[in-house]
Amino acid sequence: MLLSPFAVSWRQRARSLVPALSAAVALLGAAHAQAFSLDDVTARAKTLADAPYTAPKSNLTPAFAQMQFGDYIKIQPKRENFEWKDQPTPFRLGFYHQGMQFSTPVKINEIVGSNGTDKISEIKYDSSRFDFGDLKLDRSATHNLGYAGFRVLYPINEPGKLDEIMSVLGASYFRVIGKGQVYGLSARGLAINTGLPVAEEFPAFREFWIVRPTGDEKRLVFYALLDSQSATGAYRFELSPGEDSVLKVQARVFMRGPVTKLGIAPLTSMFLFGPNQQRDPYNFRPALHDSNGLAIHAGNGEWIWRPLNNPRHLALSQFQVTNPRGFGLLQRGRNFSQYEDLKDRYDLRPSAWIEPQGDWGKGHVELVEIPTPDETNDNIVAFWTPDQLPPKGQPLQADYTIHWTMNERGIIDRNVAWVKQTLRTAGEITQANLIRHFDGSTGLVVDFDGGPLATLPAGAVTPQVSVSDNATIIEQTLQPNPVTRGMRLNLRVMVKDPAKVTELRAALVSGGKAVSETWSYQLPPFSVAKQ
Numbered sequence: 001m002l003l004s005p006f007a008v009s010w011r012q013r014a015r016s017l018v019p020a021l022s023a024a025v026a027l028l029g030a031a032h033a034q035a036f037s038l039d040d041v042t043a044r045a046k047t048l049a050d051a052p053y054t055a056p057k058s059n060l061t062p063a064f065a066q067m068q069f070g071d072y073i074k075i076q077p078k079r080e081n082f083e084w085k086d087q088p089t090p091f092r093l094g095f096y097h098q099g100m101q102f103s104t105p106v107k108i109n110e111i112v113g114s115n116g117t118d119k120i121s122e123i124k125y126d127s128s129r130f131d132f133g134d135l136k137l138d139r140s141a142t143h144n145l146g147y148a149g150f151r152v153l154y155p156i157n158e159p160g161k162l163d164e165i166m167s168v169l170g171a172s173y174f175r176v177i178g179k180g181q182v183y184g185l186s187a188r189g190l191a192i193n194t195g196l197p198v199a200e201e202f203p204a205f206r207e208f209w210i211v212r213p214t215g216d217e218k219r220l221v222f223y224a225l226l227d228s229q230s231a232t233g234a235y236r237f238e239l240s241p242g243e244d245s246v247l248k249v250q251a252r253v254f255m256r257g258p259v260t261k262l263g264i265a266p267l268t269s270m271f272l273f274g275p276n277q278q279r280d281p282y283n284f285r286p287a288l289h290d291s292n293g294l295a296i297h298a299g300n301g302e303w304i305w306r307p308l309n310n311p312r313h314l315a316l317s318q319f320q321v322t323n324p325r326g327f328g329l330l331q332r333g334r335n336f337s338q339y340e341d342l343k344d345r346y347d348l349r350p351s352a353w354i355e356p357q358g359d360w361g362k363g364h365v366e367l368v369e370i371p372t373p374d375e376t377n378d379n380i381v382a383f384w385t386p387d388q389l390p391p392k393g394q395p396l397q398a399d400y401t402i403h404w405t406m407n408e409r410g411i412i413d414r415n416v417a418w419v420k421q422t423l424r425t426a427g428e429i430t431q432a433n434l435i436r437h438f439d440g441s442t443g444l445v446v447d448f449d450g451g452p453l454a455t456l457p458a459g460a461v462t463p464q465v466s467v468s469d470n471a472t473i474i475e476q477t478l479q480p481n482p483v484t485r486g487m488r489l490n491l492r493v494m495v496k497d498p499a500k501v502t503e504l505r506a507a508l509v510s511g512g513k514a515v516s517e518t519w520s521y522q523l524p525p526f527s528v529a530k531q
Helices: 038-049
Strands: 092-097 107-114 117-122 147-158 161-169 173-176 186-188 190-192 204-211 220-227 231-240 245-255 262-269 271-273 293-297 303-307 315-322 326-330 351-356 362-369 380-386 396-405 418-430 436-449 462-467 471-481 486-495 502-510 518-523
Touching (some): 161 245, 190 231, 262 326, 262 351, 315 518, 418 518, 436 518, 462 471, 486 502
Parallel strands (some): 107 204
Antiparallel strands (some): 092 147, 147 161, 161 173, 173 186, 204 220, 326 351, 351 396, 362 380, 418 436, 436 486, 462 502
16 A cells, blocks of 8 residues: 555655535524534534535645745744734634645634534635745735644643644544644544555545633633545534643544445554664664554453554454454653654654544454654554444434543553563574574563553563464573663563464463553564564
């Protein structure tokens, strides 16, 4: 699968956007007789799903359509023209301008509630909201343009100082940060046919309704209408900024036609290299990634940790889970020395942990790993796929909460040891003359930490290790780690056919009961030297 145009890194990316709805299904009107709710957007989504899909058309002039990313990011919102600047709320709204592949406008409405009724009005595009920097543009070229998305600002780090805490831009992409965090991975409203040999479909938010907060509210509520060739959707978002910013999502998805794969609560990230995969010898950084693993809390209580890879070929992994309790792409490791990057601060990029509300039934968490030569590509996708989709006309309901956090240990049950790190090396043996000899095997070091490990007596913990048919375990030892008060598992495996994938699993057991996460690791094809 080729990288989509949406897989471009935020440092150099600008994701594609589909236009606003046609007039027949667009704005609800200048006023709403009663309180606006998700039901209103759901009705719109159902009506839209019953109609043929209308592909949007670009309204960009040549100057904006041919704009490069370096010029696009020069277009910045003027702080003095933020929405709600004169309102008694700590929240502010800024907007993204159309340009580049953001070729069609989205409609953004404001909801102002009073006495049980809501007044709805469109926030009209105004070019005076933007500073165009040193761009040499004919300002008349902006007359028929609009907004590509919006950003939410809030004083999360210092009282009275506005920080951007949420960005909504491109298709159904959005990103959120908490206190002391910087933007990293993204979330999406919906993923369709991701990781398949057919073209991926990127549903887009066509219209938003944002509720103006009252003076004492510490949350922001907004709604979104999603549209694509195969599905439509109604969404309610509730953003609560904090040490960990929390986003509650309610989604109602209608199928317009059949799809091969539907991804619920998708997350998109970047993994280039880390200690578990040979790094670039010309790069001073020890690791370069927005996330380094997929964590899953299965419905049966099992915790799973899957370290990420940057494979040579597209890799798909599925984890069958009934009623998942949680899953997410995490950035484990918060020491600056693990990244050594002052510019992009990978040590401050948040993890995203998704907690389903209610039972989601049978399905699987899917991980898509796409090869990438550099960090400008988002090459990691994770989402939930239900085993069965509802029939046409009935909505798929998915309610969940996304935690944007740097406290990864706080996600895992305190009574369970977690995989703190995975290290990979060439397998070696020590000869009689004490000189190391590399024998063509692959060495793996897995550090388990926390939970009951520090209090269990010596010898009370044993490893349970398994490997797929393509490899043989030739060495396995478990030893205490006095530095972390955890346990270190040392493995050496001999791969039979380097052109095939090799799967390994390991967990720590005491008294017949698992006391750690299940480490689920994959050696991709051609990731080890041929014997």
